[in-house]
Every structure is written in C-alpha cells, then in structure tokens.
Amino acid sequence: MPELLRPERPVGIVGYGAYVPRYRLPAKEIARIWTQGRGGLPIEEKAVPGLDEDTITISIEAARNALARAGIDAELLRAVWVGSESHPYAVKPSSTIVAEALGATPFTQAGDWEFACKAGTEAMVAAFGLIGSGMADYALAIGADTAQGRPGDALEYTAAAGGAAFIIGPAEESLAVLLGTLSYVTDTPDFWRRAQQPYPEHGMRFTGEPAYFQHIGSAARAFLEATNTTPQDYTYAIFHQPNAKFPQRIAKQLGFTPEQIAPGLVVPTVGNTYSGSAILGLTATLDVAKPGDRILVVSFGSGAGSDAMAFEVTDLIEERRALAPATQDYIRRRTEIDYATYVRWRGKLVLK
Amino acid sequence: MDDIVITGIGFTPVGEHWEVSLRELATDAALKAMQESGGLRPQAVYVANQYAPVLSRQANVGVLVADFIGLHDVEAATVEAGGASGMMALRAAYLAVASGEADVALALGVEKSTDRVGPDVETALSVVLDADYEAEHGLTPAAQAALLMQRYIHEYNAERAAFAAFPVLAHRNAVGNPAAMFRRAIKESTYHRATMLSDPLNLFDAAPLADGAAAVLVARRSVLPPEMPQPLVRIAGFGIANDTLALHDRDDPLDFAAVRSSVESACKRANCSLEEVDFFELYDAFSIYVPLILEAAGFAPRGEGWKMGQDGSLELDGKLPILTMGGLKARGNPGGATGLYQVAEAVMQLRGQAGDNQIPNARRALVQSLSGPASLAATTILEPAP
Amino acid sequence: MDISRHWRNRKQRYRLVGEVCPHCGAKLFPPRDVCPHCGMEAKTVETLVGTGTVYAFTTVRQAPSDFAEQSPYVVALISLDDGPMLTAQLTDLGDVEPYVGMRVEMVTRKLRNADDERGLIIYGYKFRPVLERALA
Ligand SMILES: [Zn+2]
Numbered sequence: 001m002p003e004l005l006r007p008e009r010p011v012g013i014v015g016y017g018a019y020v021p022r023y024r025l026p027a028k029e030i031a032r033i034w035t036q037g038r039g040g041l042p043i044e045e046k047a048v049p050g051l052d053e054d055t056i057t058i059s060i061e062a063a064r065n066a067l068a069r070a071g072i073d074a075e076l077l078r079a080v081w082v083g084s085e086s087h088p089y090a091v092k093p094s095s096t097i098v099a100e101a102l103g104a105t106p107f108t109q110a111g112d113w114e115f116a117c118k119a120g121t122e123a124m125v126a127a128f129g130l131i132g133s134g135m136a137d138y139a140l141a142i143g144a145d146t147a148q149g150r151p152g153d154a155l156e157y158t159a160a161a162g163g164a165a166f167i168i169g170p171a172e173e174s175l176a177v178l179l180g181t182l183s184y185v186t187d188t189p190d191f192w193r194r195a196q197q198p199y200p201e202h203g204m205r206f207t208g209e210p211a212y213f214q215h216i217g218s219a220a221r222a223f224l225e226a227t228n229t230t231p232q233d234y235t236y237a238i239f240h241q242p243n244a245k246f247p248q249r250i251a252k253q254l255g256f257t258p259e260q261i262a263p264g265l266v267v268p269t270v271g272n273t274y275s276g277s278a279i280l281g282l283t284a285t286l287d288v289a290k291p292g293d294r295i296l297v298v299s300f301g302s303g304a305g306s307d308a309m310a311f312e313v314t315d316l317i318e319e320r321r322a323l324a325p326a327t328q329d330y331i332r333r334r335t336e337i338d339y340a341t342y343v344r345w346r347g348k349l350v351l352k
Numbered sequence: 353m354d355d356i357v358i359t360g361i362g363f364t365p366v367g368e369h370w371e372v373s374l375r376e377l378a379t380d381a382a383l384k385a386m387q388e389s390g391g392l393r394p395q396a397v398y399v400a401n402q403y404a405p406v407l408s409r410q411a412n413v414g415v416l417v418a419d420f421i422g423l424h425d426v427e428a429a430t431v432e433a434g435g436a437s438g439m440m441a442l443r444a445a446y447l448a449v450a451s452g453e454a455d456v457a458l459a460l461g462v463e464k465s466t467d468r469v470g471p472d473v474e475t476a477l478s479v480v481l482d483a484d485y486e487a488e489h490g491l492t493p494a495a496q497a498a499l500l501m502q503r504y505i506h507e508y509n510a511e512r513a514a515f516a517a518f519p520v521l522a523h524r525n526a527v528g529n530p531a532a533m534f535r536r537a538i539k540e541s542t543y544h545r546a547t548m549l550s551d552p553l554n555l556f557d558a559a560p561l562a563d564g565a566a567a568v569l570v571a572r573r574s575v576l577p578p579e580m581p582q583p584l585v586r587i588a589g590f591g592i593a594n595d596t597l598a599l600h601d602r603d604d605p606l607d608f609a610a611v612r613s614s615v616e617s618a619c620k621r622a623n624c625s626l627e628e629v630d631f632f633e634l635y636d637a638f639s640i641y642v643p644l645i646l647e648a649a650g651f652a653p654r655g656e657g658w659k660m661g662q663d664g665s666l667e668l669d670g671k672l673p674i675l676t677m678g679g680l681k682a683r684g685n686p687g688g689a690t691g692l693y694q695v696a697e698a699v700m701q702l703r704g705q706a707g708d709n710q711i712p713n714a715r716r717a718l719v720q721s722l723s724g725p726a727s728l729a730a731t732t733i734l735e736p737a738p
Numbered sequence: 739m740d741i742s743r744h745w746r747n748r749k750q751r752y753r754l755v756g757e758v759c760p761h762c763g764a765k766l767f768p769p770r771d772v773c774p775h776c777g778m779e780a781k782t783v784e785t786l787v788g789t790g791t792v793y794a795f796t797t798v799r800q801a802p803s804d805f806a807e808q809s810p811y812v813v814a815l816i817s818l819d820d821g822p823m824l825t826a827q828l829t830d831l832g833d834v835e836p837y838v839g840m841r842v843e844m845v846t847r848k849l850r851n852a853d854d855e856r857g858l859i860i861y862g863y864k865f866r867p868v869l870e871r872a873l874a
Contacts, residue, residue, distance in 0.1 A: 060752075100752055489826050
C-alpha cells in the first residue's frame with residue numbers, strides 16, 4: 001500500500017482564483033458544421049479565448065484573483081509555476097511573464113510545467129513540498145490552457161480555455177488545509193501531440209477505460225485507503241472533467257453522489273480546460289464550501305497519470321471568498337460566437 | 353528691422369504621382385519658386401518631410417533635395433515636426449535670414465506617400481503618435497481624431513451631421529484650385545454615405561495623404577533689387593507653441609491650448625487683432641480639428657465652433673474664409689509639404705492671384721499648421737509687403 | 739526586432755507601474771519623471787489601481803499592419819480613478835456596446851505579435867467592462 005504524501009509542515013490554500021474567457025461556442029454549432037447537427041453532444045458549450053488571450057493572460061488573471069484572496073504581497077511568492085499544454089512559446093517560460101505581471105519578480109522560482117491535463121495539480125503538489133519543507137512560505141501554482149482540437153474531431157467539441165491559480169502557504173493562514181496527496185502514473189499513450197504539430201492525436205475509446213478510468217480510479221482508491229476514509233467523509237469531490245459523462249461515471253464507480261460533485265462540475269458550460277479542468281472545479285467548489293467541509297480532487301493527465309489530493313476548509317474561507325470574482329461570475333458572463341468567428345480567433349484561417 | 357519677405361512660391365499638383373520620385377517633386381517646386389524670385393539662389397535650404405524614412409527608406413532628405421536642385425556648398429537640413437514640418441521649415445528659413453546668417457533661404461516641403469501602399473501606410477502615419485503609449489495600443493491618427501470627435505459631440509451636444517459642412521466647403525473651394533487633389537464638389541449626402549474609418553469618423557472627415565512638394569523662398573527685403581517679378585508678401589509674425597505629444601496627457605483634450613497660445617503670440621508679433629485677419633488657412637487634417645481650432649484660436653466660443661460651418665461665415669465671401677483653396681481635405685495632405693502649400697495659397701490670395709477663389713481685398717492671412725491634435729501649433733501672419 | 743523597447747516598458751505595460759510625485763502627490767502614467775502638475779522631479783514608483791471610466795472610444799476599421807489581424811478593434815481614452823488618462827484597447831466587449839462613462843478595469847492581454855508568428859508576443863494593459871460579481 002503506497003504511503004500518502006504529506007509535508008513536514010502543514011500546508012494549505014491561502015488564496016485561489018479562477019478565470020474563464022467570455023466567449024462560448026455551443027457544441028450544437030460545431031455539430032452544425034461537421035455532422036449536420038446529428039449525434040450526441042458531450043457538453044453544452046465551451047469557453048473560447050478572445051483574440052488577445054492565451055495561457056499567459058489567463059494565468060495572470062487567475063493569479064491576480066488568488067493574490068487578492070490571499071491578501072499577500074506578490075513579492076512574497078517564492079515560486080510561480082504555470083502548468084499548461086498550450087504555453088504560447090515553445091521555448092521561453094510563460095511563468096516569467098506571469099511573475100512579472102504579478103510583481104513577483106525577481107526573487108522567485110519560475111517554471112513551466114507540462115503533463116497534458118494535470119500540469120496544474122503537478123505544480124500544486126510541488127508547491128506543497130516547497131512550503132511543506134519550510135523552504136518558503138508562499139508558492140503560486142497555476143493550471144491554464146487554451147486547448148485546440150482538430151476541426152471536426154471529437155475533441156473539438158470540448159477543448160476549451162480557462163485556468164485556476166492557487167497560492168499555497170502555511171496551514172494556519174489557509175482557507176483550506178491539505179490533508180494529503182498521492183499520485184498514480186504509468187506510460188499510457190492515450191493522447192499526445194508531437195512537437196510543432198498544431199493538433200493532438202488521441203486513442204479514441206482507448207482514452208476511456210485504460211486511461212481516464214484506470215488512473216483516476218486507482219489514484220482515488222489508493223488515496224481513500226491511505227487516508228482510511230470513504231466517499232462519505234467528503235463533502236465534495238472533483239474529478240478531471242474532459243466531458244460531462246466521464247466525471248459523473250467515475251464518481252458513481254467510486255461511490256460519490258451527484259450532489260458531491262455538482263458544484264465542481266463546470267464542464268457542461270465551460271468545456272475541458274485541460275490543465276485548468278479539475279482545479280477550476282476546485283475553485284467553483286471553494287466558492288460554495290463551508291468551514292469544515294472536506295474536498296477531494298483527482299486530476300487526470302494523458303500519458304498518463306492522476307494526482308489525488310484532499311483539503312479541509314477553514315473559517316478563513318468566509319472572509320476571503322468575496323475578495324475576488326467567483327468561478328460562476330466568469331461562467332455567467334458569456335457571449336455566444338459562431339463557428340466562423342471561432343475559426344478566425346483560434347488561428348485556423350490561413351492568413352499568410 | 354528689415355522686413356522678411358516671401359519672394360517666390362512653387363508647388364506641384366497634389367495627388368498620386370506614381371511616376372514621379374521624391375527628388376523630382378522637390379526639384380519641380382524649388383525651381384518654380386526660384387524662377388518666381390528672379391533667379392535668387394538661397395544660401396540655406398530647409399526641407400520639411402514627414403515620412404520618407406519609413407515610406408521611401410530615405411533620410412537626409414534636406415541634403416538630397418539641395419543636391420538635386422543644383423545647390424551645393426549651402427546649408428541643407430531636414431525639418432521634421434509632424435504635420436507642422438512645412439511651417440517649421442519656413443520658420444527655420446525665416447530665422448536664417450532674420451538673423452543675417454543668410455540673405456536668402458529656401459523652405460521646401462516634400463512628401464512621396466505613394467511609395468508604399470496598404471496597411472504599411474497606416475503604420476507609417478502612426479509614427480507621429482507616442483510610439484510606446486499610443487501607437488503600441490493600436491491608435492492611429494484617424495482613431496485619435498475620432499476620439500476627439502466622439503467626445504466633442506458628447507460634451508457639446510453637437511450634431512454629428514453638422515461636421516459635413518467642413519469637407520463640403522473644402523471640396524467646393526478646391527474646384528477653383530488647379531493644383532488640388534480633388535477638384536469636385538461633394539454633396540452632403542455623399543459625405544453621409546462615406547466609409548467609416550474609425551467611428552464616428554468617416555472617410556470624408558479625414559484629409560487624404562498625398563504626394564506633393566511646395567517651396568517658398570524668403571529673403572531680407574534689403575538684399576533684393578527694387579523690381580521683383582512677383583509682389584512681395586511679408587512675414588509679419590510667427591507664433592509657435594507645443595502641447596503634450598500624447599492626447600491622453602492633456603487635462604482637457606478638447607482644448608487645443610497650443611493653438612490659442614500660438615495665435616496669440618503670432619498676433620502680438622504682427623501687432624494685429626483677430627478681427628483684423630481676413631482669412632484663415634487652418635489645418636483640417638480631420639474635420640473635428642476645424643471647430644477645435646476655431647474655438648481655441650478665439651473665433652468661436654467653446655463648444656460652438658461647429659456652428660460656424662452652418663452659418664456661411666467660413667465661405668469665401670464669409671466673415672472668416674477658411675480652406676480657401678480646398679484645405680488639406682480637398683487640396684490633399686502631402687505631409688511635410690502641407691504647411692508650405694498653406695503658405696503658398698495664402699501668398700496667392702495676398703497677391704491677388706487666387707483666381708476664382710480670390711478673396712476681395714485680402715490684406716492679412718492667418719496660416720497655421722498642427723502636428724497631431726495640436727501637439728505643436730505653428731502659426732504665421734502674412735501681409736502684402738508695403 | 740525591437741526587443742529592448744518592449745522589455746524596458748514591461749512593468750508599465752503588464753501592471754500599470756507609474757509614478758507618484760513626491761512634491762504634489764499627483765499620480766503619473768505613463769511615467770515621465772518630471773511632474774507636469776508642479777514641474778518638480780517625480781521618480782517615485784507607484785502601481786496604479788487599474789480601474790477607470792471611458793472618456794471616449796472608437797472602433798478602428800483601418801488598422802496599421804501591426805494590428806491588421808485584430809481589426810476591427812476598439813481603442814479608448816480611459817480616465818483612471820487614480821487621476822491620469824491613458825490610451826488603451828477595450829476588450830471582452832462581446833455584445834456589450836461601450837459608452838462614454840462606462841466603468842472599466844485593467845486586464846493584461848496580448849497587444850500584438852511583433853514581426854510575425856516567429857516574433858515576440860507583446861503583452862500589455864487593456865480594459866474591459868467591470869466584471870459583474872454576485873458577491874462583493
Ligand atoms: Zn508634482
């Protein structure tokens with residue numbers, strides 16, 4: 001039985017922030033183009049970034065929201081880590097730009113993380129270690145993406161943009177204290193994108209059982225066992241949400257109720273924000289959580305792996321919640337666009 | 353003090369001269385001005401140009417032009433002050449002869465805007481803005497004028513339709529100017545149908561960038577022979593004032609403060625009042641500039657300059673004719689040359705050579721060029737030499 | 739490539755780092771080192787709050803080549819609550835019609851691609867309608 005990862009010094013989330021772009025592309029609009037509107041739709045609509053948005057700008061706004069809730073000076077951040085599979089530069093860190101925009105430079109770590117859809121939780125776990133070891137007091141972990149699917153591909157319906165940011169710090173300053181974390185990783189080629197290719201390849205039905213369900217299920221079960229807890233010990237749970245169906249099915253398989261996953265299930269109206277996916281569910285859940293609530297989060301990244309982690313919400317949530325926009329504030333702000341606008345904005349038109 | 357006089361003017365037609373180069377345009381204008389002056393040769397040449405470094409990949413235009421008009425061993429330099437470049441070249445020539453450093457000086461303006469076409473031209477035009485804090489945010493000179501226009505309409509409840517009066521007037525006056533780019537009158541309905549450039553500013557609210565060259569030869573009266581080929585026009589005074597380069601740095605963007613102070617100091621130097629000005633060649637790069645200039649100069653109360661377009665007072669037979677040969681809008685706006693076209697047109701009026709557009713008994717001209725939204729206002733007052 | 743020009747301005751561009759005049763207290767943006775209000779030296783760094791009101795706006799329909807791929811876009815003069823006025827694009831308008839007096843807040847966005855897709859991405863301030871919040 002694997003042992004739980006737990007820091008020497010108790011840590012938690014001091015501030016959190018979300019960001020979802022304004023524009024929405026309904027799944028039925030994609031279906032209009034590619035299937036004459038026939039067939040089932042994996043979600044209602046997905047968030048599409050504006051022409052001037054990318055992983056860096058999404059990260060900046062989510063992080064500003066996290067800083068506002070944490071109420072700390074950006075200069076106190078000793079790490080700015082941005083997890084994404086859509087870093088705007090192939091070579092040049094997103095994190096230095098984000099750090100500069102926040103005012104966290106120059107005495108800070110900065111690094112970009114990549115692990116398909118779980119780069120954000122990967123950065124969080126590293127931050128738990130950095131703070132938990134006593135090396136630093138605050139670290140910023142971000143997961144954000146502006147994911148692309150090949151036009152007409154199943155992924156195009158869900159590949160969305162958004163992100164979430166967390167300032168990890170000492171437990172006594174936290175609005176949610178970390179109970180522990182555990183990761184489960186294998187070499188499973190369910191989804192990949194080669195360098196310089198604009199769109200990813202995926203294993204279609206292979207992405208389900210051997211990938212998503214195997215990794216999330218294994219990580220979650222190991223975590224419950226290692227913590228000697230059951231689904232009933234958690235008020236809420238969030239599982240990586242690539243579409244509406246998968247997180248609901250894995251929740252049921254593990255014994256969680258629809259009510260437990262409801263606040264964090266943002267995928268039907270946001271889409272799969274990849275590195276932001278599970279943790280955008282976490283920000284939406286923190287927006288409604290009460291002191292004493294326990295929240296389980298299990299991310300999934302293709303390739304493949306899952307990070308399971310759980311938090312217990314503290315009294316500080318009440319005073320910090322309103323210091324920045326709620327996840328639902330961004331979701332409520334929506335302007336629908338058509339497929340042609342989407343094609344232009346997402347760089348799918350040949351201009352040169 | 354000795355009078356500083358304009359002995360000759362010369363200019364090319366304004367338009368798209370695809371087949372003619374920067375140097376050829378300049379040479380044409382310079383030779384005409386020198387010919388009008390009975391062959392006087394300048395010891396100093398100041399060449400106004402705005403865009404040659406970006407549009408024609410040519411800097412050091414002053415030396416180029418002096419060289420190609422056959423002037424060697426003379427002082428030659430480029431003058432650049434945005435849209436006021438031409439007027440500032442005249443200023444340099446004026447100072448050179450007034451100081452006694454030269455007896456005769458040539459102010460020449462030249463622009464070859466058709467050396468490039470398309471969005472690159474918009475990029476070039478934006479170099480007059482604050483590069484880091486205006487142009488880098490996508491602002492263009494037209495967009496900047498549109499911001500002023502929108503705010504003006506908002507603040508003063510001015511009628512949007514009333515702005516038609518200025519381009520309509522400019523086009524009507526250009527009919528009588530053989531050198532104008534657009535020698536045809538336009539209807540108000542044409543104005544209202546024009547393509548939107550930058551809401552609420554449309555194509556007819558913006559003067560077209562064009563090719564052209566204009567030259568003005570100046571000298572101290574005392575060095576001239578008693579008989580000159582053309583009637584002399586005296587530079588009675590200059591007034592030049594700057595404001596912030598960026599529009600956003602103004603406390604009150606709708607106040608063209610530099611216009612006011614440059615007009616006041618020009619009048620003071622020329623020892624005249626605004627009431628004694630017979631016509632006003634103003635800088636109508638955008639239609640919104642017209643009311644803002646009229647107000648700041650003191651011809652209209654704040655917020656009411658737009659009404660002067662409605663009551664006929666700006667027509668050739670009105671109490672303050674403006675844009676008498678078509679202005680920037682219809683004569684065309686050849687960048688660095690524009691100020692010298694304005695001066696040359698005023699000289700024609702004062703000499704009584706304005707043809708169909710002649711203002712009866714024109715004895716005093718107010719001529720003013722601006723760079724940007726009056727970031728610099730350069731004003732001169734011209735009179736027939738006694 | 740004009741890397742250094744953009745790099746030099748990163749603090750102003752990314753997060754509205756301006757100045758405050760130590761003599762008269764005026765906030766300055768863009769930073770200009772000599773206070774336009776009292777004429778004294780003003781080099782004290784101060785980050786502005788980033789909220790303001792639209793003074794005027796326009797939709798640019800003939801964009802310079804650097805901005806062609808964004809055309810049409812909206813540029814505005816914004817009166818910042820801190821005092822200074824600045825020029826910036828309005829973004830995230832969606833179906834919202836901007837208006838004179840509209841309340842806006844600063845966001846950091848891509849201003850443009852320098853040169854082409856091989857060049858630097860230039861980030862900087864833009865303003866958007868203030869996000870409506872259920873709590874707050
Ligand atoms: Zn001061």
